[in-house]
Amino acid sequence: MIPAMRDLPYDDVDLYVDSDPSETAEWLVSLDEVVRAKGVDRANYLLKRLLARAQRDRVELPSLVQTPYINTIPPQRQPDYPGDYFLEKRIRRLIRWNAMAMVHRANQHFAGLGGHLATYASAASLYEVGFNHFFRGKDGDHPGDLIYFQGHASPGVYSRAFLEGRLDEESLHHFRRECPPGPGLSSYPHPWLMPDFWEFPTVSMGLGPIAGIYQARFNRYLHHRGIKDTSEARVWCFLGDGETDEPESLGALHVAARERLDNLTFVINCNLQRLDGPVRGNGKVIQELEATFHGQGWNVIKVIWGREWDPLIERDIDGLLIQRMNEAVDGEYQRYSVDDGAYIRKHFFGKHPRLLRMVEHLTDDQVKGLRRGGHDMHKLYAAYRSAVEHKGQPTVILAKTVKGWTLGAKTQGRNITHNRKKLDLEGLRKFRDALELPIPDKALEDPPFYRPPDNSPELEYMRERRAALGGSVPKRIFAAGALETPERTAFSEFFKGTRQGRPASTTMVFARMLGKLLRDKEIGDRIVPIIPDEARTFGMETLFAQAGIYSSLGQRYEPVDHAQLLSYKERLDGQVLEEGITEAGSMASFLAAGTAGATHGVQMIPFYTFYSMFGLQRTGDQVWQFGDMRGRGFLMGATAGRTTLNGEGLQHEDGHSLLLATAVPNLLAYEPTYAYELALIVEDGLRRMYADGEDIFYYITLQNEAYDHLPLPEEEAEAVRAGVLRGLYKLYDAPDLGADAPRVRLLGSGSLMQEVLKARNLLAERFGVAAEVYSATSYKRLRAEAVEARRHALFHPEAEPITPHVTQVLGGPRAQDAGPVIAASDWVRLVMEQIAPFVPGGLYSMGTDGYGRSDTRPALRRFFEVDAQCITLAALYRLAEQGMVHRALVAEALKILDVNPDKANPLKS
Ligand SMILES: Cc1ncc(C[n+]2csc(CCOP(=O)(O)OP(=O)(O)O)c2C)c(N)n1
Ligand SMILES: [Mg+2]
Numbered sequence: 001m002i003p004a005m006r007d008l009p010y011d012d013v014d015l016y017v018d019s020d021p022s023e024t025a026e027w028l029v030s031l032d033e034v035v036r037a038k039g040v041d042r043a044n045y046l047l048k049r050l051l052a053r054a055q056r057d058r059v060e061l062p063s064l065v066q067t068p069y070i071n072t073i074p075p076q077r078q079p080d081y082p083g084d085y086f087l088e089k090r091i092r093r094l095i096r097w098n099a100m101a102m103v104h105r106a107n108q109h110f111a112g113l114g115g116h117l118a119t120y121a122s123a124a125s126l127y128e129v130g131f132n133h134f135f136r137g138k139d140g141d142h143p144g145d146l147i148y149f150q151g152h153a154s155p156g157v158y159s160r161a162f163l164e165g166r167l168d169e170e171s172l173h174h175f176r177r178e179c180p181p182g183p184g185l186s187s188y189p190h191p192w193l194m195p196d197f198w199e200f201p202t203v204s205m206g207l208g209p210i211a212g213i214y215q216a217r218f219n220r221y222l223h224h225r226g227i228k229d230t231s232e233a234r235v236w237c238f239l240g241d242g243e244t245d246e247p248e249s250l251g252a253l254h255v256a257a258r259e260r261l262d263n264l265t266f267v268i269n270c271n272l273q274r275l276d277g278p279v280r281g282n283g284k285v286i287q288e289l290e291a292t293f294h295g296q297g298w299n300v301i302k303v304i305w306g307r308e309w310d311p312l313i314e315r316d317i318d319g320l321l322i323q324r325m326n327e328a329v330d331g332e333y334q335r336y337s338v339d340d341g342a343y344i345r346k347h348f349f350g351k352h353p354r355l356l357r358m359v360e361h362l363t364d365d366q367v368k369g370l371r372r373g374g375h376d377m378h379k380l381y382a383a384y385r386s387a388v389e390h391k392g393q394p395t396v397i398l399a400k401t402v403k404g405w406t407l408g409a410k411t412q413g414r415n416i417t418h419n420r421k422k423l424d425l426e427g428l429r430k431f432r433d434a435l436e437l438p439i440p441d442k443a444l445e446d447p448p449f450y451r452p453p454d455n456s457p458e459l460e461y462m463r464e465r466r467a468a469l470g471g472s473v474p475k476r477i478f479a480a481g482a483l484e485t486p487e488r489t490a491f492s493e494f495f496k497g498t499r500q501g502r503p504a505s506t507t508m509v510f511a512r513m514l515g516k517l518l519r520d521k522e523i524g525d526r527i528v529p530i531i532p533d534e535a536r537t538f539g540m541e542t543l544f545a546q547a548g549i550y551s552s553l554g555q556r557y558e559p560v561d562h563a564q565l566l567s568y569k570e571r572l573d574g575q576v577l578e579e580g581i582t583e584a585g586s587m588a589s590f591l592a593a594g595t596a597g598a599t600h601g602v603q604m605i606p607f608y609t610f611y612s613m614f615g616l617q618r619t620g621d622q623v624w625q626f627g628d629m630r631g632r633g634f635l636m637g638a639t640a641g642r643t644t645l646n647g648e649g650l651q652h653e654d655g656h657s658l659l660l661a662t663a664v665p666n667l668l669a670y671e672p673t674y675a676y677e678l679a680l681i682v683e684d685g686l687r688r689m690y691a692d693g694e695d696i697f698y699y700i701t702l703q704n705e706a707y708d709h710l711p712l713p714e715e716e717a718e719a720v721r722a723g724v725l726r727g728l729y730k731l732y733d734a735p736d737l738g739a740d741a742p743r744v745r746l747l748g749s750g751s752l753m754q755e756v757l758k759a760r761n762l763l764a765e766r767f768g769v770a771a772e773v774y775s776a777t778s779y780k781r782l783r784a785e786a787v788e789a790r791r792h793a794l795f796h797p798e799a800e801p802i803t804p805h806v807t808q809v810l811g812g813p814r815a816q817d818a819g820p821v822i823a824a825s826d827w828v829r830l831v832m833e834q835i836a837p838f839v840p841g842g843l844y845s846m847g848t849d850g851y852g853r854s855d856t857r858p859a860l861r862r863f864f865e866v867d868a869q870c871i872t873l874a875a876l877y878r879l880a881e882q883g884m885v886h887r888a889l890v891a892e893a894l895k896i897l898d899v900n901p902d903k904a905n906p907l908k909s
Pocket of ligand 2: 274
């Protein structure tokens with residue numbers, strides 16, 4: 001007896017060259033016998049023993065990560081379908097129609113709005129099996145599933161919400177027309193734009209998958225720390241096969257496997273196409289992904305063939321059909337999805353007479369009707385059921401579909417399918433016929449939305465299924481209560497300044513502050529310190545012992561530094577997320593923690609501390625995603641400043657993240673100089689986000705240069721506080737050099753404040769110029785307020801104009817006397833120049849434009865022309881421009897200050 005060859009696990013077994021078929025048969029029969037008599041566990045054991053022996057004897061082993069190109073779950077292990085199959089089919093058809101109509105109408109009425117027909121058309125069954133049988137809502141006791149919908153499939157999700165009665169027709173008419181008036185529907189999942197609907201932005205490809213993995217892990221973290229029982233919440237992550245080319249999509253798979261995240265399911269819609277054409281024309285993306293996921297330790301379920309193939313595979317006793325399935329490449333499969341049954345018969349089955357014989361009882365239409373697994377609810381249900389029941393590993397479902405499924409010959413499977421936004425009349429008619437909908441021909445000129453009556457079996461079934469599963473999804477509900485954030489007095493130790501001879505960096509100050517916050521009675525346990533393997537760099541290793549490092553395994557070893565007070569402590573209920581070297585992973589954790597108020601109904605307070613240069617620049621897209629998601633938390637950009645982090649050179653020295661931060665609308669960006677400034681900013685931030693509930697987040701720069709910190713001036717504490725928070729306040733009056741002394745105003749921030757203070761002395765002592773000094777904590781904030789004031793004036797021309805803070809501080813009647821304004825910082829000039837239009841008399845900025853390099857701080861500050869001497873020079877130059885001093889003085893100053901006018905331009909060197 002020849003055993004069924006489908007049991008052969010490997011692609012590369014050449015079935016035509018078997019030198020001893022009867023010996024082969026004996027082995028296979030033996031295996032079959034063991035499986036039958038003793039079960040799969042025993043067979044598994046024997047195979048492992050055999051493999052170990054083969055390895056010892058140096059028998060080359062085939063890849064173990066790939067299985068044949070057939071469904072992982074054979075028909076005999078398929079559970080019965082629990083739903084009303086035919087009703088669900090009708091529902092699917094209604095959803096598909098309205099999803100198409102939404103995109104079609106948008107583009108017919110408003111050319112250029114865009115949208116996608118083909119993605120959802122291929123994925124409808126993948127979602128519907130979830131909606132009808134798996135996705136848990138939050139309405140009952142269940143914590144609710146967290147579902148990352150593929151961004152381009154949003155029309156299908158809206159269409160279902162329309163049928164469920166969550167969105168009205170008017171909303172559908174406003175798909176992609178979001179500017180008021182009118183109920184706009186966002187192009188893709190955006191919680192910023194639809195805060196009651198979408199939870200997770202996914203449309204920047206790759207960000208959904210990595211966010212999903214860390215979300216699933218964060219669920220465990222909350223659970224292990226006893227903050228919330230998340231054991232029933234499943235993370236579903238839907239993505240495209242083309243999307244898996246993004247490094248972020250596959251780059252954190254090992255995390256999910258290592259953490260045994262069986263609360264996570266990936267569903268990859270393998271329609272074999274991306275935007276321009278095939279994902280892997282010359283190979284098979286499903287096989288490639290299977291190997292990758294298997295290799296990383298995931299449970300892989302392939303759903304390749306629909307049930308029409310079952311009898312063919314059953315009769316494939318010599319394995320020839322599977323051999324053919326294995327050898328055809330995706331480019332050919334795509335071709336089969338556009339050509340007719342005769343073509344498939346000739347080119348797929350025609351490779352071998354025995355294969356042809358297998359389908360001779362089928363008509364060409366029936367051959368064409370051999371569907372793919374991703375369009376078969378039975379196969380999908382079996383896969384999803386198996387995934388949710390699987391223990392100890394995350395699961396990926398690789399579902400094969402056709403892109404643009406049933407959208408007609410001009411669209412389905414074509415290379416242009418992704419960009420198709422409308423169907424022609426003929427296409428509409430055919431689609432309507434295929435879906436069997438009662439829409440008259442004459443209506444197709446402007447295809448209407450179609451919703452059967454509320455009491456129709458379809459709508460009743462939909463509602464009933466969703467009610468049974470805990471209500472509609474997606475639904476974003478911010479259920480978390482406000483937190484009692486610390487009073488200002490809790491920060492008083494930071495208001496005292498440093499003692500003589502005990503200089504500190506803002507990084508050191510922050511480490512102390514975080515340690516203190518972790519001990520806070522009210523919010524201490526809500527704090528989530530996140531660090532990508534740099535705690536020691538930032539002097540934050542005390543956290544390891546104080547709060548413990550989260551590990552789902554606890555600590556299975558005695559750390560080398562166990563005898564020390566600050567040993568490396570991993571704990572199941574550890575609080576610190578020590579992520580290892582992954583800024584993308586850390587950002588994904590930041591995202592999960594910063595949005596827990598909406599996803600889990602508990603507010604968490606992430607402080608993500610990182611090498612500033614590897615923050616907004618490297619993971620800027622995730623920062624954007626965080627803003628869209630209305631996340632709350634603190635991004636702490638440590639070792640910031642182009643010349644302050646001096647020895648590390650070009651790749652590390654960050655002089656532009658503050659500029660990048662300017663572009664993120666709800667991100668507040670601050671550069672504190674003194675401990676009290678940092679404390680006031682953090683205190684205010686905690687209150688605004690967690691007590692007052694503002695959807696904002698913070699980027700705060702921290703620097704590693706130690707200097708003396710001033711105390712918060714007690715008698716002016718309120719005014720200083722307001723200035724710190726609004727971005728600017730006066731630190732020092734001008735020295736009294738007599739009424740005739742020329743005057744300037746210097747703005748400084750961060751470590752460069754020390755250079756500004758030295759410049760103030762130089763100006764006074766060497767040049768008789770009296771300089772006021774201001775601390776500029778946030779140019780972004782100053783600009784935002786000024787722009788708002790200007791906008792108000794534009795729209796209210798007859799109202800009293802509002803004077804923004806920056807103009808209040810630097811303008812006014814005495815602005816002329818107070819002299820020119822010079823700003824210096826360790827950042828590119830544009831950071832400071834954000835406020836230039838609002839500074840009466842203009843602003844001259846001294847910044848660090850250009851690539852960094854390593855050297856001493858003084859050398860670098862001279863190189864970038866931001867040291868005290870260059871700031872002094874700039875002040876004199878501006879005075880000369882205004883005729884307050886002679887130009888000859890500036891020329892002389894160059895010599896006195898020892899600045900070489902022919903030095904290299906840092907921007908170009
Ligand atoms: C980071 C990023 N790059 C590019 C795009 C543009 N884009 C949108 S959809 C798409 C193709 C998607 O193909 P696939 O992932 O296979 O999804 P399908 O529509 O086939 O299900 C591309 C390139 C994007 N949205 N995000
Ligand atoms: Mg695709």
